[in-house]
Amino acid sequence: MAAKFEPKEPVNLDPPKNDPISVEELAKATGDDGGKCYVAIKGKVYDVTGNKAYQPGGSYHVFAGKDASRALAKVSTKEEDVRPEWQDLPENEKKVLDDWVTYFSKRYNVVGRVEGASNME
Template identity: 80%
Template structure:
């Protein structure tokens, strides 16, 4: 099962950064007008710019420029579920969220931490 989340094509990732990224800067990184596209999970900010699914019109664009922890744990693409709050998820949803973190960490560079994030652990 360890290979379950491995990318089909190996990805060379940069060392993770812990630069603070404000909520305003995160919100601007939504892929609009060819700009960067970031998704945060439990406060860590991943650069998903190269994945069309997160760009405007893509199936996961609802997550772009936001901390999508709750929605990912619930396997939801509903805008109302996109929230940093995840602690009240049930055990299965928390495991799903952890699986998403594993998935993202094998594919996307961590470019920073949401400034003031209270949902990291």
């Protein structure tokens, strides 16, 4: 079943980093003006700069510069759902979130972790 998350084209990823990234620094990584674009899930920060969907005008830009754990678990692009808290969600949504973590980890470099994150596991 894990094969369903494999990218169509092989992706060469760097070793994951554990560098602390402040919430303020994350908030600046929205892809605006051609800059970096990051999305955090469960406190891990992924570099999604190369994916147009997360860039300004893209369908997932709402996640850029934020920890989108709750929204991903709920399969939602509503601004009010884009927040780090996920622990109170039902088991089926937690499973969806774990699937997103697997999906992102096979496609995007982990560039750090959100400093002070309380939503890691």
